[in-house]
Amino acid sequence: MLSLTLLVAAPAAAVGLPPLAQVTDAPLAQVGQGEMRWLGFKLYDAALWASARGEAAVGDAHVLSIRYARAISSERLVSVSLDEMRRLGFNDEAQLARWGEALAAALPSVEPGDTLAALHRPGHGALFWHQDRLVGEIKDAELARAFFAIWLDPRTREPRLRAQLLGLADSVR
DSSP, X not given: OHHHHTTOOSOGGGOOOOOOTTTOOXXXXXXXXXXXXXXXXXXXXXXXXXXXXXXXXGTSOEEEEEEESSOBOHHXXXXXXXXXXXXXXXXXXXXXXHHHHHHHHHOXXXXXXXXXXXXXXXXXXXXXXXXXXXXXXXXXXXXXXXHHHHHHSTXXXXXXXXXXXXXXXXXXX
């Protein structure tokens, strides 16, 4: 739990969309936003942007934006992401090793206040922005699905945050 909480952070209102003009024509609207706290400490704010609401938001292209509260190395982001994917049932270690290399190329180290955003293109992969600058691309559709599952899969470690992101917060207590 603690390792997942080190992933991200800051005010949800400030978590926006990266410049998407070159990669998508579909207009995206904010579906939801949420705050993650652990032992009373604010860890991060996240926002989900998509063309649909609720569960439908994850069927088409969607963007997850996260603002960090502390400096975190690329290596730590990758390690925690792979641990969460394992927890969700992705357990082919050879595949996870390849995924780790791909994530290391896409996820930079971050400083407090930095924003990472990722555009999931189901069936194709994902694009990653750091501080509104395109920094990586994953062309593996299954890896992209596994990465976004960390926050959006029904089995996520944080169902309340998932509900907030999907605009379903009233349905989870």
